[in-house]
Amino acid sequence: MANTEDFISRYIDYTSAYESPTEFFYWSCVAGISATLRDNCYMLLGDTRVYPNVYILIVARPAMRKAKPLNSTIELLKNINNTKIIEGRTSIQAVIQRLGEVERLKNGITINGASGLIFSEEISAMFTEDEATIPVLTDLYDFKSSYTSSLVSRGTTKLTNVVITMLGASNEELLKPIFNNRAIYGGLLSRCLIVYGDKVRHRNSLVYEESKKYDPKPLQEGLRKIAGLKGYFRLTEEAKLYYDQWYHNVCPELEKKGSVTGADGRIHTNVLKLAMITAVSARCELTVTKEDVMVAIENCQSLFVNYRRLTLGSGKSKEAEPTVIILKALWESPEHKLTRKELMYKCWADVSDDTLTLVEKTLVTAGLITIIEGKSGVQTFQLQEAAIKFFKEGG
Numbered sequence: 001m002a003n004t005e006d007f008i009s010r011y012i013d014y015t016s017a018y019e020s021p022t023e024f025f026y027w028s029c030v031a032g033i034s035a036t037l038r039d040n041c042y043m044l045l046g047d048t049r050v051y052p053n054v055y056i057l058i059v060a061r062p063a064m065r066k067a068k069p070l071n072s073t074i075e076l077l078k079n080i081n082n083t084k085i086i087e088g089r090t091s092i093q094a095v096i097q098r099l100g101e102v103e104r105l106k107n108g109i110t111i112n113g114a115s116g117l118i119f120s121e122e123i124s125a126m127f128t129e130d131e132a133t134i135p136v137l138t139d140l141y142d143f144k145s146s147y148t149s150s151l152v153s154r155g156t157t158k159l160t161n162v163v164i165t166m167l168g169a170s171n172e173e174l175l176k177p178i179f180n181n182r183a184i185y186g187g188l189l190s191r192c193l194i195v196y197g198d199k200v201r202h203r204n205s206l207v208y209e210e211s212k213k214y215d216p217k218p219l220q221e222g223l224r225k226i227a228g229l230k231g232y233f234r235l236t237e238e239a240k241l242y243y244d245q246w247y248h249n250v251c252p253e254l255e256k257k258g259s260v261t262g263a264d265g266r267i268h269t270n271v272l273k274l275a276m277i278t279a280v281s282a283r284c285e286l287t288v289t290k291e292d293v294m295v296a297i298e299n300c301q302s303l304f305v306n307y308r309r310l311t312l313g314s315g316k317s318k319e320a321e322p323t324v325i326i327l328k329a330l331w332e333s334p335e336h337k338l339t340r341k342e343l344m345y346k347c348w349a350d351v352s353d354d355t356l357t358l359v360e361k362t363l364v365t366a367g368l369i370t371i372i373e374g375k376s377g378v379q380t381f382q383l384q385e386a387a388i389k390f391f392k393e394g395g
Contacts, residue, residue, distance in 0.1 A: 007033065007222045007281040014219060015072055017209050020065035021197030024058055025072070026299075031056045031117070031167035032073040033277050036227050038083045038115035039163040041286060042143070043233040043276060050269065051143050051163045052233075052276040055192040057123065058169040059310065064197055066169040067121050073167070074119055079220045081109050082227045084116035089126060092133045096149045099164075100157040114147070114159035123168030124178055134178075138188045140164045166192075172310065190262035193270060194306040198354055225284050233276050238290040243271070246297060254349065263307045264349075271296045301348040305355070322351045323359050327368060327383070331391045336383035339374075343381055 011029045012022060034054045042049040058066055077085060084103055086095055095118065103111040120126035140147070144162040170178075235243070247268055254264035274296035279288045329346045330336050338346065344353060360381070363369045368387040372380040 005282070007219075007226065007284075009281075010222065011072075011219060014214070014216075015069070017204055017206065018065065018068050019200040019202060019204055020068050021060075021199065022201050023195055023197055024060075024066060024069040027056050027058065027193065027195045028069040028073040028167060029281075030054065030274065030277055031165055032077055032223070033226060033280055034273070035077060035083050035085075035115075035117035035165040035167075036080060036223055037229065037277075037280065039113060039143075039161045040227075040230045041233060041276070041280075043235075043272060043288075045272075049143050050272055052273045052280075053141070053143075053163050053165045054270070054273055054277075055137075055141060055166040055188075056168075056195060057166075057175075057192050058195045058197070059172060059175065059306070060169070060197045061171055065200060066197075070119070070121055070167060070169060076216065076219055076223055077117065079216070080223050080227050081105060081107070081111065084111055085119055086116055087119045087126075091130055092136045093130075093149070096136070096147075096157050096159065099162065100159050114162040116164060118164060118166040118168070120168045122174070123170045124174040126168065134186055134188055137166070138186055138191065141188075141191045175310065187262060187266075189307065189310075190266045193300070193303055194310055195303060196306050196309065196352070196354075222284075226280055229280065229284070229286060231286055233279070233286045233288055235288045235293075236290065239275075239288050239293045242290045243275075243293050246271075246293075263304065267300055267304070271300050274300055302344070302353060304349045305352045308350070322347075322355045323363065325350045326356065326359065326363070326381075327387055327391075330369065330381060330383040331387070336388060338381055340379040340381065 008026060008029045012025050015025050018025075031054060034052050037052050039051065042051045044050075058070070060066055074085065074087075077083070084098060086098055095116075099114040099116055105111070118126075140162055141164065145160065147159040147162050148156060149159075150156045251264075251268055254267065271293070275288050275292045276286075278292040278295050279285060282292065325347050326343065329343060330338060333342075333346075340356070344351070344356065347356075360369070360371060364371060366386075368384055370382045370384060372382060374380055
């Protein structure tokens with residue numbers, strides 16, 4: 001990673017020997033920073049406070065090494081001990097009760113307030129069956145200066161300054177009962193950042209790994225500094241301009257698609273949240289730069305196709321529709337060519353980077369595109385005559 005001071009980069013480097021997809025470590029670390037910031041830091045939009053809390057769900061088939069990234073992050077958080085961590089099988093009522101309690105740890109540390117991280121390696125097994133779970137989780141995503149829950153069995157629980165982060169994992173089959181129509185149309189899915197991983201980043205038995213090289217203290221110290229931040233985030237003028245232009249030019253096009261998940265109408269909020277986390281990770285400060293916003297937009301947009309994947313399921317060939325989308329994007333571009341980054345920018349709502357990697361070989365073999373390797377590893381995708389002829393003839 002270029003920035004050796006960047007917390008997320010250091011975390012990914014620290015865990016580089018492990019097979020889990022890098023995306024899993026990245027987004028788990030994002031959730032860790034989010035939970036550490038708790039209710040200490042926020043951004044003001046008018047008189048509305050936007051906190052950097054996020055709901056992150058990692059989705060992958062069994063044996064895709066989902067647990068390691070989550071547990072590595074949780075161990076760091078437990079060392080800092082500045083926010084409540086709610087894990088294990090529970091109910092949403094128990095979560096609310098826990099948030100309302102003052103926690104006194106064995107080392108004498110006291111954790112106050114209604115900030116916390118809901119964590120589970122298997123999110124489908126965490127919550128007991130309760131119709132209130134989905135609407136309450138949806139409601140608690142947005143900051144609440146006060147929140148009251150009244151139940152006959154538990155009495156009244158009053159919370160102040162509620163800021164919740166969620167980090168969980170599962171596979172598509174086990175998520176289906178959770179992300180039913182209530183979760184989709186009720187807004188929970190659109191509030192989540194859905195992260196997929198389809199392949200391990202490398203093979204490593206770990207038998208030759210030297211355990212002595214793993215010293216978590218530098219990461220613990222970095223997270224402890226983040227925990228000390230307090231106040232509100234400021235966008236630089238360049239950051240404001242870039243975000244505002246994206247908000248007015250790109251977001252309306254997303255909303256026109258009108259997906260059932262509603263994620264297209266909420267992506268701007270997740271972009272701001274991730275921009276705040278990116279700034280903290282990069283410089284441990286509350287100033288958000290244009291570069292932070294650019295990273296947040298790119299990373300949030302890279303997840304967008306996952307909402308369709310989760311709600312539509314496997315269906316027909318996973319390669320068929322993306323192939324058409326990619327060819328059409330190249331056909332509509334000047335000189336029928338785009339760099340890889342430009343192509344992903346045009347197709348991000350429908351094609352993931354992993355899918356592009358998967359289908360590009362097929363397209364090259366079929367003689368429909370060529371891939372030109374440029375300076376600094378920049379790839380350019382060029383539509384070939386066979387594909388051009390197909391489009392010209394109205395294909």
